[in-house]
Amino acid sequence: VVEIKTKVMQANGGLQKNAISAFMEYGQKIGKKPTLECQAKKDGPLLSGNPMFVAYARLGDSLICQAEGPNKKEAQTKAADKALRLETAAAQGSQDAEETLAIPDKDPMSALMEHAQSLGLTATIEQASQTGPSHCPTFRMYAKLGDRKFRMIEHGNKKEGRKKAANIALLQLQREGKIPKPKLRSSRGASGSSPRCDDFSDICPPGRNPLQMFNEHAQSQHLTCDVIETSPRRGPPHDLTFYMAACLGSQKFKSVTGKNLNEAKNRATAEALRHLKKMGKYDLTSSQRTTEEMPHTIQTWGDRIAVETLTKFRSLVATEKENLSGRKVLASILLYDNNEDELTVVSLGTGNRCITGDHLCVEGTVLNDSHAEIIAKRGFKRYMCEEISRAQTRRGSKILMQTSSGTLKVMSHLSFHLYISTAPCGDGAVFTRADPEDTGRNHAPIFRNRQHGLLRSKVENGEGTIPTDDIPQTLDGIRRGQRLRTMSCSDKICRWNVLGLQGALLSQFLEPIYLSSITLGMLFNDGHMSRAMCCRVDRDDQPLTGLPQEYRAQHPKLGCVTRVTDTRSVDRSSPISVNWNMADNSVEVTDGTRGMTTRNTPSRLCKRSLFLSYSRIEQNIGHRTYRETKDMATEYSAAKGVFESVMDENGYGHWVRKPLEVDLFHL
Secondary structure, X not given: OHHHHHHHHHHOOOOOHHHHHHHHHHHHHHOOOEXXXXXXXXXXXXXXXXXXXXXXXXXXXXXXXXXXXXXXXXXXXXXXXXXXXXHHHHHHHHHHXXXXXXXOOOOHHHHHHHHHHHHOOOEEEEEEEEEOOOOOOEEEEEEEXXXXXXXXXXXXXXXXXXXXXXXXXXXXXXXXXXXXXXXOOEOOOOOOOOEOOOOOOOOOOOOOOHHHHHHXXXXXXXXXXXXXEEEEEEOOOOOOEEEEEEEEOOEEOOOEEEOOHHHHHHHHHHHHHHHHHHOOOOOHHHHOOOOOOOOOXXXXXXXXXXXXXXXXXXXXXXXOOOOOOOOOOEEEEEEEEOOOOEEEEEEEEEOOOEOOHHHOOOOOOOOOEOOHXXXXXXXXXXXXXXXXXXXXXXXXXXXXXXXXXXXXXXOOOEEEEEEEOOOOOOOOOOOOOOOOOOOOOOOOOOOOOOOOOOOEEEEOOOOOEEEOOOOOOOHHHHHOOOOOEEEOHHHHHHHHHHHOOOHHHHOOOEOOOOEEEEEEOOOOOHHHHHHHHHHOOXXXXXXXXXXXXXXXXOOOEEEEOOOOOOOOOOOOOOOEEEEEEOOOOOOEEEEOOOOEEOOOOOOOOOHHHHHHHHHOOOOOOOOOOHHHHHHOOHHHHHHHHHHHHHHHHOOOOOOOOOOHHHHOOOO
């Protein structure tokens, strides 16, 4: 917050270039590409002697604000200055949220200790390091509850740092529903005042705020917008009241109050949006661009799968503060209990981005592929690690049983199912639009030309997929600008239908786990889907041979939701990806282009995190690398070799791999 404020002060110090420079530096620092687009105002006097220009400030794909000026430089300077002020307010709001006591009127350390005692656990505050001179030290510390570690914090005072670390842990436990949140109090403490809790659900979709929606509405109407202070701030320094109003073009809306800038701006823009909605000029449904809708009635198995997934997703993001707009793909893996006729989401993910080459990592700390299907599968591995751990202890697993050979397998009355809101990228999607005719039969694959069935890869910063080649990817080549390639989701799912969902590491404990069904929300064509998902493996009724015992070519039931208008979405998607799984039971938000969480920390789904989870159920890893440990799964490796050989022999192409170095890390 101090850094941003400093840059804003520099921007207002008389040198116009400083606002633009500060905005660019800030964007680079937070890992979101800063842009200042400028264009002549469409309704301005362009041919007169006084033209006007409009500049749009963006961070990544998100529009922050816009501003006008008599020339491009002044418009860009104003937009940059305004964007920095908005970011300052947002950062201050985030900082205020962290400084709010999780349990009012109680010391955070005492509250954390009491919670630990109620669980029969020990709570401590661990100091990770101390840096800086003795007269001005910086302490890095974190709270620990049992074996669980919470987020690291930095503080210049050890005593206050311990309190902050404890409060961070309590806030996280509240978000997870493990301790109750405090009841809301009125803003002034008076019985007649209303609580400071704003509900914007009537004008904002989940994950958005009024300020964002107001800016986007203004842009769509080709109008300028601003939020201005209408009166001086009043009250003591520790309890100021802000008076603000939103402006759209030449229209000024009603002034409102707030206890900080962020609150006042959101209330002001909410007032504007509600006025526009009342006048019929703003519609929430038109701003909520999602790729799936809830089926009106449950007519098929696919409808049931979709309803369960969408209900779970909406419950998860209802209170999520991150901006989740622009999401195009949602995927989930569900568990069906045939005995109880019960369907449960066990893992869920959204996203349609991959990392860029400059973020490729040799430490295993980034997510290479954040497409929804892949995210859901990686969350499924977290869930299975927990179940294996349960099976190894007295707790016992509710879904796994031991075989005569000593391995584990899924109980016979249970099955797993995949939902994807649209056709997976690659062979399952590329021909569907051009060839919409459905065969009407399950697993009647279409092989009409030599392009059908080809392995395809996603390309860095590209849209869609291209056929693969046999040119290996190298780390130095990517560092020098070679575009990073990642196998398409269709190809990965096809491989799951031979090797199983459990992956190489868990195959050393589990028999292969296969999908029983795959359901699409839209863009379904059986001929193309059946070919892409499984039927190209054992084409022309020639069964796949040479696989180790327990492995097979699985042909899951394929289907789609019964509604549906396959309306193509043309808005630009967000790089944000969301994941949830039953074992962790909390939402994590990542940036797909960077492969890290939005807080710039490693995701729980990255290779290193999954390897660490595996190490808790396999005690004898020693100093083996991630690659060496995967290679110990000999039967899985043999099955993978058979699969890739068949794909090559059938003329579908070669499997594209990441550089060898990315798998050579140790724990």
